[in-house]
Each structure stands twice: as C-alpha cells, then as structure tokens.
Amino acid sequence: MNYRILLLFLVISFVACSKANDEGILAAFDNNLNYDAKLKVNIASIYKSNPLMRIKINDQIVSSSITARTPYPGGGYNTNGNSLGSYLSVPPGKVKVSIMVPFISDSLKRNQDSILLYSAEVNLTQGKYYSLHISDTAAQTKSVLFEESLVVPNDTLPYFKFVNLMPNVPAIDLYFGTTVVAQNIKYLESSSEFTVDINSTSTAWSIRPAGSLPTATAIATYTSASTLTRNRKYTAFAMGYSGLAGATEVRRPFVAFYLVK
Template identity: 40%
Template structure:
C-alpha cells in the first residue's frame, strides 16, 4: 500500500510538471533591436469607393496583412479600422521602395494590380509614419518623422495632418459637443494637403468633441466636415497623430470625411 501511495505521488508530480510545461509558448525567432533600429507605421487612407483590400510591400516583401482604407498599420486607432496599439514595423535603413497592391481574390501571394509605389529614405535610429492618401493615379504619400514624446501627467500631445485631397487646407477644432459651436477652440489652423502641424500639448478635459472645417470657414455646424468624440482621444501622457481624410462632399461610408486618431506612443 505504501509503495502504491508513493507511486501515485510520483505520477501526480510528473503530470503536474507536464501540464506546466505545456503553458510555455513558442514565440518563434525573437530578435531584440537597439536604438539604431528604424521603426515605421503605415497610415493607409486611400478612400476607394469599393473599399478594396490591399497589401503594402517594402522592397518587394509584404509587410502587412490585407488592409482597407482607414487603417493605421500596425496598431489601428480611434475612428479607424484595426485595434488600438502604438505598434511599429522594423525597417532597414536606406532607400525603401513602398508598393501598394491588390492581391488576387484567392490570395496566392502575388499581386493582382499595383496601385501605387514610391521610394522613401530611412535613416538609422529614427521613427516614421508613411501616410498614403487619395486613389488611383492621384495617390500620394508623405513621410513624417516622429518623436516618442511623453508629456507631463495631465496632458496629451498631438500633431494634425491633412489627408483630404479636395480640401486645400483644414482647420482642427475641439469643443464641448457636436452641436454647440460657441465653445469651439482652434487647435491647428490652415494645414495644407499632405502637411502636418507642429506639436500641440493640451490639458485633458473630461470630454472633447473634435471637428474639422475648411481653413478659414465660419465656426458653424454647417461648415463641419467631420467630428469625433471619444475619451480615448485624450489619454494621459499619450502622443497622437490626428488626421483628416476622405473627400469633402461625399456621403458614403467609404469616401466621406473622417477625423481619426492613432497612437505614436
């Protein structure tokens, strides 16, 4: 009986150790990177009417899954597609050819149609976002260098970029509600197409409605191109990019104007 009890204890111990080992995940080939490693995020904002799926490649190699308009990749954002993470892709320094293409309906890893390509210059140790706007032969992009700022507690930091092809310049406001314009305050003014504002540091209020208007337009409800309200757009000590995108005058969900956010850090 004593031998049987000892054997049972040994068996249970081995079973416990085996179950513990099964919880260890295999994360593949994990590579640490240092301060000299460049990082990049893709802000894909091409409002095709058919809301087509695309992939993005760097120097001929796919770096995204299939994505659609309103997708910062990786990481997503607020009033965008995707989840919300301040994630980046690693990229090699030097000349990088960026290609946007449509995959085949049954994705076989090949390109069905190339939509756009450009070449960007990447420097060691820097952080970037490549913003891609407009459609077809009018597609354009701009590369912005980012700073992983951490504001003081009680504040958030923003930069605003205009990715609206048919609005030459945009004003960014914040106010108390979508319908009350009396409290609207100009945050960034006269930001041209594919231009980005300076850094803006704001106190965190309990609530804030963000609005975009054509530059210089009257501060009325009628002039608002798009608005957005979310407590997540003013998280403590976060750095955001705010962007206006879509086409003024369009009403479909795939083409209309939006004001959206994603985390830089």
C-alpha cells in the same frame, strides 16, 4: 509505415507553409527583430470598392489583408486598425513601400500583385521612427513621410499633431470643442505639436475648411474620451472626400487618430 509518416509530415508542412504565405506574414520585418528604423504606414487612399490591400516593404509582403483608413501596424481611434502604437521594424536607408490588391481567386497567386495601387521610395534613418501617409487614388495617389518623436514633455498631458489627407480640401482647421487647435493645415502637411485640456468636459473633435467659423457645419466629427489619455502622443488626420455622405459611402470624410506612442 515510415513512408506514410514521411508523407503525412510533408502534407502538414505544405499546409502550414501555405497558411503562413496566405496570411502574408514575413519574419524579415517582424517587430521582434532589432532593425534600426521603425515605420508606420497610414493608408488614407480609399477607393469606392474598398478593396482588401496588403503592404509590401522592398517587394515583400509585411501585412495581412487590410482596408483603407488603417494605420499599420497598430492603429488608433475611428480607424479600421487596433488601438496599439506599433511600428514595423525595417532596415535603415532607402526603402521601397508599396500597397497592392492581391489575387483572391487563385490560391497559388495570393501573394502576387493583382493590382499595384502605389509604390514609393523613402529614406529612413537608423534609430528613428516614421509615419508614411498615403492619400488619394489612381494617378493622383501621393504620400508624405513624417519623422515621429516619442518624447513626452509632460507626462500628465496628451500630445497631438494634425495631418490633412483630404485631396479636395486645400486647407483645414481642426477643432477640439469650439477651440481651434490646428489652423490652416494644407493638404499633405502637418501641424506643429499641441496639447489640450485633459479635464475638458468636451471630447468632440471636428474639422472645417480653413477660416470657417466654429459655428459652421463641420466636414466631419468624432467623439472619444480615449483621445485624452495622459502620457500619450497621437496623430489626428483628416481623410476622405468632402461632399460625399452616407453610412455606406466609404469615401466620406473622417477625422481619425492613431497612436504615435
């Protein structure tokens, strides 16, 4: 009887461990731990096949399987993530960040790299918050790291920054309604912080090539009242490839938002 109980315990333990590994959950980077640097990874690197990907920190898996247009952890609006302003807790100093496609056909290899899509090293400072944006594909993949401020100068307003992550649009203007709120933002660059009228009757955001008239055809648009919540900070970002279209074309242009705070 004792032998059978022991055998059952071992089987249950093995299944539980396998499930945890299959989900890619590692306590070493859990947000409940008090590491001193916080990191959000915004995957704007999008392939035609739209593969499931995982994020690694220092060669350890820290995410479940996700697709492009996903700020992780957390998310925002017009993304594939949730609507929380979460960050990964990571050790300060030099940190290796990778995105990879895991094996899917062999359960014994599901936490190994089938394809390593991109890897970069970033330096994170104790007590600070960061967003790492990853854009374009294959040998052209690039990343840019921005420090985030969680300070809201006026708690009756929402605050924004805009990042251009569109490889084939050298510079972009971001519009709120018919008003330019971020102008001539070059690829892999960010605007300064700005705010908008929270009582505006328009909640439409659009992106156009820098210098275009407000009446020119937008590259992409998005409308949501959720982007006008007071006492919040957002990053708006443009991603995808101008000129691609169609509901099934995952690489088409998007303007999207994630929560900084």
